Amino acid sequence: MLIMNEEGCSQEEVDRQVSSTEQWLGPMRLTQDPIQVLLVFAKEDSQSDGFWWACERAGYKCNIARTPELALECFLDKHHEIIVIDYRHPRYLDAEAVCKSIRATKPSEHSTILAVVPRVGSDQEEVSVLPLLHAGFNRRFIENNSMIACYNELIQIEHGEVRSQFKLRSCNSIFTALEHCQEAIEITSEEHVIQYVNPAFERMLGYSKEELLGKELIELPKSDKNRADLLDTINTCIKKGKEWQGIYYARRKSGDSIQQHVRVTPVVGQGGKIRHFVSIKKLCSSNDNNKQIYKISRDDKYSGDIALTESHSHSFRHKNRRKESIDVRSITSRSSDASLQNHRYASMARIHTMTIEAPITKVINIINAAQENSPVTVAEALDRVLEILRTTELYSPQLATKEEDPHTSDLVGGLMTDGLRRLSGNEYVFSKNMNHSHSHLSVPITINDVPPRTAQQLENEDTWDFNIFELESVTNKRPLVYLGLKIFTCFGVCEYLNCSEATLRSWLQVIEANYHASNSYHNSTHAADVLHATAYFLQKESVKAHLDELDKVAALIAATVHDVDHPGRTNSFLCNAGSELALLYNDTAVLESHHSALAFQLTAKDNKCNIFKNMDRTQYRTLRQAIIDMVLATEMTRHFEHVNKFVNSINKPIAAEETNSNSEGSDCECSPTIRNSPENRVLIKRMLIKCADVANPCRPLELCIEWAGRISEEYFAQTDEEKRQGMPVVMPVFDRNTCSIPKSQISFIDYFITDMFDAWDAFAHLPNLIHHLTENYKYWKSLDELKCKSLRCSSDCHK
Structure with missing residues (x-):
């Protein structure tokens, strides 16, 4: 039986037409x-x-x-x-x-x-599109x-x-990729008009992008006649469609002359005509006197034949850590077809003579030099030092938990990794709550119009024992708007941002609307709790003495937005699931990047809630950077880096100054250098928000127990979903049928909390927090000794 469509064609005829079309288009599918x-x-x-x-x-x-x-x-x-x-x-x-x-x-x-x-219809006129x-x-x-x-x-x-x-x-x-490339990239038209430069190019020559775009190369400050002659040589080569590579002298905006390794590649466009030139530039050291010019005779492959003209001969000797030396010139003369290898060895030699060095590179070079005249035993010990220094995670300890302590192993592994770096096989894509809310809920007209029960709950918001759960209850799970209004008013945030209270109110409402009330832990109550802790820390005299007004405003805003749109799942889960966010942020600080980015998107989306709209551009950029830095600091993979930097750059110098002051009989505070250093202020702000974010074990016992139950439930739900979806289970120990909550709290306090809050207490003087932490730790220990796996001890907990 043939099926006919409305035009009288059989299904068989339609299939034939479609099939022929597919055969023609098949090779074109991208x-x-x-x-x-x-x-x-x-x-x-x-x-x-x-x-x-x-x-x-x-x-x-x-x-x-x-x-x-x-x-x-x-x-x-x-x-x-x-x-x-x-x-x-x-x-x-x-x-x-x-x-x-x-x-x-x-x-x-x-x-x-x-x-x-x-x-x-045939009698109707065609309608405009x-x-x-x-x-x-x-x-x-x-x-x-x-x-x-x-x-x-x-x-x-x-x-x-x-x-x-x-x-x-x-x-x-x-x-x-070009924006983040370390090499300087310049793209010009065929007439040598600059069309694009990347940030590395701006840094190298000292010009801003605005000063360069649309300018011809000849319009820029000229150098000597030799430079002009070299430009003619380059133009002659590249106009023929060949790539030019060699050493080139240029001038920075400041007037300084710099030596660059340059590769200029013509880009052929429509009609076979050269449409653009791409220049890749690297600084070379003053010791590199080769002045080599490489001309590649084939413009389609970098591996083409290289004709080398050398005006000065120069040999590089590179010593390895066993005092052996390699003469690069002798290596490059071993075979006639090793010209590309020549270039690589020369590049390696130049790296070892660079004048622009990172501090860690200087340290490694000093140790290398010290090894040359050291006894064998010292040289071997320094070898081990160098192996450690060459790692990227200098501040993060190696995870060495006991095999019989799966709670610590799972907890640390789950919080300090970004997943298994692979999809789970079911192509699960996490896209929950992609439609971000800008709806306007009912909120008080001004801070003075807060409902009486809510106002009563807010009376003691400046104390550490403030009960955020009672505020959650009286505000119908919208504590962030009310607490935010009061705290931001106390700190004069509206005055600093030059925005109205109505704008701030709308902003707080939008941010809270984009927290997931369905999450047991990462909801707006957690955000309000972190905001409360942040405000409490900012009121401490030692903290106030080190931070300026912008720092305080940045800290309050960062605390408010630090978990906005949190899906109730860890970074590891999102990476394993191949979620849209993990793909967007390359499996790196996925949630923290999303929180900070979304916060600014939501703010700028509606002028009614844009608290930054009246700020000076420069001031806004500084504030924005501070907020982003603090939100990213809440990511746990760099926890120990932040804590150790704080201890070494803040705690120890202050302790040394206090010791010196006491020995001299002086009561002066720490020096302005320590207090006003921008780098140190960054470390303090990072430590502040990190401690505010995980301050639950330092809250009064009843609050601590409630938070422990909520975070455990969220981890249980994640494990349930991982098993249901056939995904890797990030923290197997968080199985709701077998998990011991006391053990998980003990592990978290031992591994993450104790050292961090000891360091923060030494700086901010918070004895009440340390007291709560000690008592709470005893509580969890007592439950664990009774083999109780739940939040509270019961008559059958040891069964």
Whole structure:
């Protein structure tokens, strides 16, 4: 039996036409992942069916939404490349409104939106497409329910707009790489007009990007005649389409002359004509007198033949740690086809003579020099020192927990790693709550209009024993707005930011709306608790003496936003799941990067809640950087780095000064150098927010127990989901059927809390916190000795 469509074509004929089209387009398909298509039709008809079956045939993933709300929600979840909206029935679906709502989102800039319009009768005039374009549509599709017509339309969009968007996204990645590249990159037009320079280029020559873009190279400050002659030589080479490489002298903006290793590559564009030149530049040392010019005779591969002209001969000798030496010149003369290896050895030699050195490099060089005249035993000991110094995690201890202590091993492993760096196999993608809320809830008009019960709870907010859970209860799980209003008012945040209280109120409301109330721990109550601890620390005299007004405002804002949109899962979970956030942030500080980025996105999205809108640009940039730095400091993988730097740069110098002052009979405070150093202020702010973030074990016992229950429940839920999804279990010990909560708290306090709060107490003088910490630790120990696995001891806890 043959199935006929409305135009009289059999299904067999349609399949034949589609098959021939696929054979022609098959080699052109760029992506392995299927195209995502969203169909927005108020009701099902032959037109929606035509697009549905066309998607099936083309191998696209297709979703259908019947209402504007579902359309927006579905798009924010899937980020479809193609969206088809029914424009034929305005009574059932406002197509323009749907299009505009989708276009208002950031991901839609990469999407193509197609309007399905009704057919125009032969006696009617053709309608203009401008209203569609103004509404945000890219294309118009005249009603045609033939599957082959729908198929052809989708295929044309893929090979047109969608492919172009893929290329644009790739370009964004390339420019991101260029922005972070350590080598100086300069791109010019064929007329040598500068079109792009990266930050490394700006740093090398001292010019800003604005001073360089649009300028011809000859407009920049000229050097001597030799430089001009060399420019002519370079131009002669690259105009022929060949790559030039060699040593070049340039002048910084300051007037200093610098020596660079330069590689200039012509870029051939349309019609085989050179359209751009790309220059890659590296500083070379003053000892490098080779002045070699490399001319590559093939412009299509870097591995082409190299003709070497050498005006000065110079040999480099590189000593290894066993006093053996290698003569680079003798190595490079071993074979006639080793010219590329020549270049690598010369580059290695130049690295060892660089004048711009990091402190750790200077230390290693000093130790290397000391080894030369040292006894064998000392030289071997210094070898071991060098092995340690060459690691990247100098401040992080090696994890060496006992095998019989799985609680500590799991807890530390789960918090201080970013997952297993692999997908779990089920391609689970975490995209919870992608539609971030800007809804306006009912909040007090001013701080003076706070409801009486809430105002009563806020009376003792300046004490450490403040009960955040009671505030959570009376505010219906919205403590952050109310506590934030009071604390920010006490610190004069509105005055500093030059914003109104209404703007601050709206901002606090938006931030709180984007915390997940469904999380047992990482919700707005936790954010309010961290804000409270931050404000408490900022009131301590020793802390106030070291931080300025900007630091305090940055700390309060960072505390407020530090976990916004937290999904209730750890970084390791997101990395193992291959989540969108993990992919976006390359499995590195995933959540912390998301919290800080989203906070600024939400703030800038609506002028009504933009607390930064009246700030001076320079001041805003400084404040923004401080906030981001503090939020990123809450990531646990660098916990020991932050704590050890604080101890060595803050605690020890202050202790030394106090010792000297006491011995001299003086009561002077620490020196202005220690107090006002920008680097030290950064370390203090990092330590402040880290301690505020995990201060639960230092709260009164009842609060400590409640927080322990909440974080345990969140870890239990994660383990449940990992098992359900077939993912790697990050912390196996957090199984709700077997876990001992007292043991997990003991491990957390032993490994993360005790040393950090001892150091913070030595600086900020917080005896009450240390007292609570000691008592709480005894409590968990007593439960563990009774073999109780729950939060409180009961008659059957030891069974």
